[in-house]
Amino acid sequence: xxxxxxxxxxxxxxxxxxxxxxxxxxxxxxxxxxxxxxxxxxxxxxxxxxxxxxxxxxxxxxxxxxxxxxxxxxxxxxxxxxxxxxxxxxxxxxxxxxxxxxxxxxxxxxxxxxxxxxxxxxxxxxxxxxxxxxxxxxxxxxxxxxxxxxxxxxxxxxxxxxxxxxxxxxxxxxxxxxxxxxxxxxxxxxxxxxxxxxxxxxxxxxxxxxxxxxxxxxxxxxxxxxxxxxxxxxxxxxxxxxxxxxxxxxxxxxxxxxxxxxxxxxxxxxxxxxxxxxxxxxxxxxxxxxxxxxxxxxxxxxxxxxxxxxxx
Amino acid sequence: xxxxxxxxxxxxxxxxxxxxxxxxxxxxxxxxxxxxxxxxxxxxxxxxxxxxxxxxxxxxxxxxxxxxxxxxxxxxxxxxxxxxxxxxxxxxxxxxxxxxxxxxxxxxxxxxxxxxxxxxxxxxxxxxxxxxxxxxxxxxxxxxxxxxxxxxxxxxxxxxxxxxxxxxxxxxxxxxxxxxxxxxxxxxxxxxxxxxxxxxxxxxxxxxxxxxxxxxxxxxxxxxxxxxxxxxxxxxxxxxxxxxxxxxxxxxxxxxxxxxxxxxxxxxxxxxxxxxxxxxxxxxxxxxxxxxxxxxxxxxxxxxxxxxxxxxxxxxxxxxxxxxxxxxxxxxxxxxxxxxxxxxxxxxxxxxxxxxxxxxxxxxxxxxxxxxxxxxxxxxxxxxxxxxxxxxxxxxxxxxxxxxxxxxxxxxxxxxxxxxxxxxx
Numbered sequence: 001x002x003x004x005x006x007x008x009x010x011x012x013x014x015x016x017x018x019x020x021x022x023x024x025x026x027x028x029x030x031x032x033x034x035x036x037x038x039x040x041x042x043x044x045x046x047x048x049x050x051x052x053x054x055x056x057x058x059x060x061x062x063x064x065x066x067x068x069x070x071x072x073x074x075x076x077x078x079x080x081x082x083x084x085x086x087x088x089x090x091x092x093x094x095x096x097x098x099x100x101x102x103x104x105x106x107x108x109x110x111x112x113x114x115x116x117x118x119x120x121x122x123x124x125x126x127x128x129x130x131x132x133x134x135x136x137x138x139x140x141x142x143x144x145x146x147x148x149x150x151x152x153x154x155x156x157x158x159x160x161x162x163x164x165x166x167x168x169x170x171x172x173x174x175x176x177x178x179x180x181x182x183x184x185x186x187x188x189x190x191x192x193x194x195x196x197x198x199x200x201x202x203x204x205x206x207x208x209x210x211x212x213x214x215x216x217x218x219x220x221x222x223x224x225x226x227x228x229x230x231x232x233x234x235x236x237x238x239x240x241x242x243x244x245x246x247x248x249x250x251x252x253x254x255x256x257x258x259x260x261x262x263x264x265x266x267x268x269x270x271x272x273x274x275x276x277x278x279x280x281x282x283x284x285x286x287x288x289x290x291x292x293x294x295x296x297x298x299x300x301x302x303x304x305x306x307x308x309x310x311x312x
Numbered sequence: 313x314x315x316x317x318x319x320x321x322x323x324x325x326x327x328x329x330x331x332x333x334x335x336x337x338x339x340x341x342x343x344x345x346x347x348x349x350x351x352x353x354x355x356x357x358x359x360x361x362x363x364x365x366x367x368x369x370x371x372x373x374x375x376x377x378x379x380x381x382x383x384x385x386x387x388x389x390x391x392x393x394x395x396x397x398x399x400x401x402x403x404x405x406x407x408x409x410x411x412x413x414x415x416x417x418x419x420x421x422x423x424x425x426x427x428x429x430x431x432x433x434x435x436x437x438x439x440x441x442x443x444x445x446x447x448x449x450x451x452x453x454x455x456x457x458x459x460x461x462x463x464x465x466x467x468x469x470x471x472x473x474x475x476x477x478x479x480x481x482x483x484x485x486x487x488x489x490x491x492x493x494x495x496x497x498x499x500x501x502x503x504x505x506x507x508x509x510x511x512x513x514x515x516x517x518x519x520x521x522x523x524x525x526x527x528x529x530x531x532x533x534x535x536x537x538x539x540x541x542x543x544x545x546x547x548x549x550x551x552x553x554x555x556x557x558x559x560x561x562x563x564x565x566x567x568x569x570x571x572x573x574x575x576x577x578x579x580x581x582x583x584x585x586x587x588x589x590x591x592x593x594x595x596x597x598x599x600x601x602x603x604x605x606x607x608x609x610x611x612x613x614x615x616x617x618x619x620x621x622x623x624x625x626x627x628x629x630x631x632x633x634x635x636x637x638x639x640x641x642x643x644x645x646x647x648x649x650x651x652x653x654x655x656x657x658x659x660x661x662x663x664x665x666x667x668x669x670x671x672x673x674x675x676x677x678x679x680x681x682x683x684x685x686x687x688x689x690x691x692x693x694x695x696x697x698x699x700x701x702x703x704x705x706x707x708x709x710x711x712x713x714x715x716x717x718x719x720x721x722x723x724x725x726x727x728x729x730x731x732x733x734x735x736x737x
Contacts, residue, residue: 028606048391049412068729077722148555149493149567152488167727168555171502173711259503259707274384274695 035290041283048277056280063284068222068285086260087268088292094252094264095245105185106192107230111222113193114200124197130223133188138145139254142183146170146255157290170255180251190243192237199233200226204277235304239297246293265289339370339627341634343399344375344382346617348561349581349718354651355638359374368630369586377495378560379403380388380504383696386410390423395624398631402444403505404616405695407436414443417620421445427641428656429681435689436618443620444583445639447648452513452616452685453676454587455576458598460486468600470610472517472543475575475603476577479551482574498564499577503707506560508686508699510577510612511706514540516684518605523702524687524727525695528736532702540605540714548710556713569593577602579615583670584652599672601679614683616656649672654680692737694730701726 005013042063046056063069073084081086113124130138145152148168157163169179202228211221227234249266256262262269269289273282335399342365345355352372354657359370371394375382383406390395390413402410411485418441425433432446443642447714454475457470460482479496480629517521523582548554550689556564561578576582586597601610619638622629637643645660647653651667660666667674701704705723708714714722 024327052391052393068732147563148553149563149570149572166553166555168558171556171558171711173555173713205493255706257502257504259711260704261711261713268499270384271700274387275380275692275700277387292460 011151026310038283039287042287043280045279045284046279046283048274048279051279059280063281064288068281070281082264084261084268087265088261089266090177090262091246091248094180094248095242097177098181098188098245099238099241101181101185102188102192102241103234105189106237107196107234108289109189109193110196111199111226124194127190127193130187133187135187135250136254138187139183139251142179142186143170143255144177144297171257173261175257180255182247183251183255184245188241192241195237195240196230196234199230200212202273203229239300242300243293243297245291247297265292319635325446335483338366339630340369340371341398341627341631342371342396343634344373344397345401345619345638347375347377349565349585350651351581354653358646359634360637360701361643362634365637366478366579366630366633368634370634371674373397377562378504379506380696383409388412390622390670391622395622396627397622398627399634400622401447402618402620402622403696404432404435404450404614404618405505405686405699406684407438407618408692409695410686411438411441411443413536413623414441415623415628415632416443417440417445417621417632417635418442420629420636423634424640424686426428427659428639429658431681432616432618432656435511435685444618445620445635447619447639448644448653449656450581450617450654450681450682451612451617451676451680452509452577452602453580453612453672453679454600454602455578455582456598457482457571457574457593457596459596461598462572468598469561469603472514472603472605472720476547476551479574480536483551486574493507493572495553495573497547497575497577498552498556498559498563498567498573500559501552501556501707501710502558502560502563503703504560505699507703507706508653509615511541511544511578511702512684513602513611513613513685514544514605516611517602517608518543519608522684522687524690524729526690528731530688530724530727533725536605537610538716541706541719543605544706545709545716548712555707558705572718580654580670580672581651583654583672584650598677601676610679612679614685616654657705694736697730698727 005081041051041056043060044056045057045059045062050056051231053165059066061069065071070084071078072084075082080089086226109127113127115119133141135168144150146154148154148166150172151169153169154163154166158166167175169175207225207229211225216224248264249270251269252258252262252264253267258267265285266289269282269286272278272285276282343359345351345359358373359372362368363370374513375385382401383403386397386400387410390410402414407414421442425445428446429449432449436444436446438444454468461478463481464478464485466478466481469478475497483494483496500510512522515537517535518540520534520540521531523532536578548556553567561582564573564576565578565582565585567573567588568578568582569591575687579700580599583597583599585591587594602612619635621628625631639656641657641660644653644655644657645663645666646654648660648666652670654673655661655666659676661673664694673680686695687698691698702721703724705714705719709716709719
């Protein structure tokens with residue numbers, strides 16, 4: 001039987017693969033190889049010394065389900081009070097709070113930037129500055145601003161009589177999470193704003209003219225007209241941010257003291273691999289982190305019914 | 313001369329000049345020697361002297377401030393078999409952790425190790441290999457404001473209760489007099505190795521032992537240790553600012569040196585900085601041994617740094633020579649006088665110049681000699697994990713998220729599970 005695809009289509013497909021091959025190769029080397037190696041190490045008892053000498057042993061699933069494994073559900077105080085359990089809890093708390101705040105603020109900023117005003121181009125460029133500063137630098141900067149003795153924040157708040165004594169924003173358990181969320185929101189709201197702005201710019205004008213003629217309240221216009229139209233783009237932005245937030249490392253590592261009450265999942269992995277020298281166990285935790293993020297993405301895509309193929 | 317011969321002889325002259333130049337520069341050795349306070353300046357001065365003497369050049373590697381981060385960095389370099397670092401500074405608790413990565417220095421010392429404190433040499437000798445030379449020793453001490461205590465008619469405290477009372481009295485008095493930023497006591501409360509040092513001092517000063525005894529048994533879960541941690545937790549928010557939960561050595565020193573704290577617990581290095589020309593508290597600082605708890609004795613955590621050579625170093629002989637120079641009596645005396653770094657050579661504690669610059673070296677000699685070591689020797693490669701469990705437990709109690717009895721019970725179980733068996737190694 002004759003092949004249904006024409007010679008031309010097959011030729012195009014072939015040349016597409018040829019063009020994609022270098023990118024795929026680089027991706028494999030840069031992303032695939034470290035990931036594969038990490039998953040491999042999670043089945044061994046490697047340490048920082050033995051990975052150099054290749055003298056580690058295979059231990060199967062002991063790092064996952066063994067007595068000292070990642071899924072240690074049998075401990076006295078329960079899984080959620082173990083270091084790994086608390087790291088998961090801290091990370092999810094941080095991710096959800098920070099992404100919700102960023103989305104709301106980002107949409108507000110985008111609506112403002114979408115309006116016509118003098119100097120709009122300059123403001124659009126300026127709004128990107130927090131996003132452009134490397135996270136480590138901005139985290140260290142904010143750590144200094146929030147320092148309880150030398151920090152500008154306490155000095156300003158006290159001179160405005162909003163607080164009466166220096167508050168340790170990054171040290172006190174009650175405030176540490178909020179301090180970190182503040183810095184993350186400061187840094188990533190521009191990202192959300194710009195993605196939303198791009199969607200807003202594509203909206204057709206006639207809906208708004210019709211709404212204006214009918215005399216509908218602007219807030220109602222936003223919820224009934226704008227939001228449904230930018231929803232797909234917004235959901236894409238949110239999934240980006242959610243994945244980033246679940247992987248958070250530098251903000252929490254630099255600003256807080258990395259005790260179990262603030263450590264993130266990535267911070268836990270680093271602690272196990274570098275500080276405690278359990279490359280095998282740390283790799284298992286890292287693999288579980290990868291799976292958790294993958295699961296979150298799948299659930300999210302199902303729930304929000306976003307088609308990343310763009311047909312919606 | 314014919315042009316060709318002229319060119320050839322000129323080229324030959326240039327090449328031999330270049331070769332001579334390369335010979336004169338010697339080898340390049342890279343050193344990582346500390347980042348706290350004046351560590352870098354002192355190291356650079358001594359290293360420059362060695363460079364001039366031997367004709368080798370030395371490059372400095374900048375390392376993080378927190379000792380826990382430095383250990384992580386070194387371990388990753390060892391795992392990659394890096395030759396980037398020749399001489400490294402090694403904390404007193406690390407020889408057991410990184411012993412396989414360090415060069416045996418016995419062939420290079422020519423007997424110099426006999427001049428140092430035997431206890432520190434023993435700490436640095438693993439399985440017959442001398443993996444590091446002692447550079448300076450450290451023990452936690454209590455700094456206090458002589459002028460403020462005199463103003464309020466108090467003497468330096470000998471018990472933790474006295475410290476609490478004095479700190480509160482002076483702090484409240486100074487705040488009423490207008491200095492609203494005055495704190496009572498600053499120390500290292502961040503969740504890192506420094507907190508392990510502070511916490512082991514509290515526990516030992518109440519008679520609560522030192523986490524793990526010499527047989528490897530976990531002794532931390534006892535009422536005296538619980539009382540020690542509860543006492544420390546009572547300071548947070550009262551005489552110590554809540555920010556102390558995120559303070560390292562330099563943060564605490566910053567507050568004290570600015571004049572905003574009555575007491576500070578820190579290492580001896582802070583003395584010379586507090587007496588520096590630009591220090592607001594110059595001439596107003598006294599140093600005593602740390603207070604004791606009820607029914608206990610004063611306890612100071614044994615610190616100190618050593619110098620070691622990377623096993624993978626390309627220039628082991630020159631690196632070892634640099635180590636021996638830096639740990640020699642002359643250099644240690646200079647560091648003691650100008651930087652208040654505690655020498656590791658007993659003879660220097662009787663030296664008149666050293667004692668003139670650091671009067672408390674004489675008074676606190678017994679403190680330095682009898683300092684409480686952290687359980688690094690017994691736990692070997694697992695020390696870091698044990699220390700992390702300990703500092704996390706202490707941080708929980710300090711921040712009020714757990715009661716000390718519960719926290720210590722959990723800690724005992726955790727350390728037993730870290731051991732994973734009847735023996736540590």
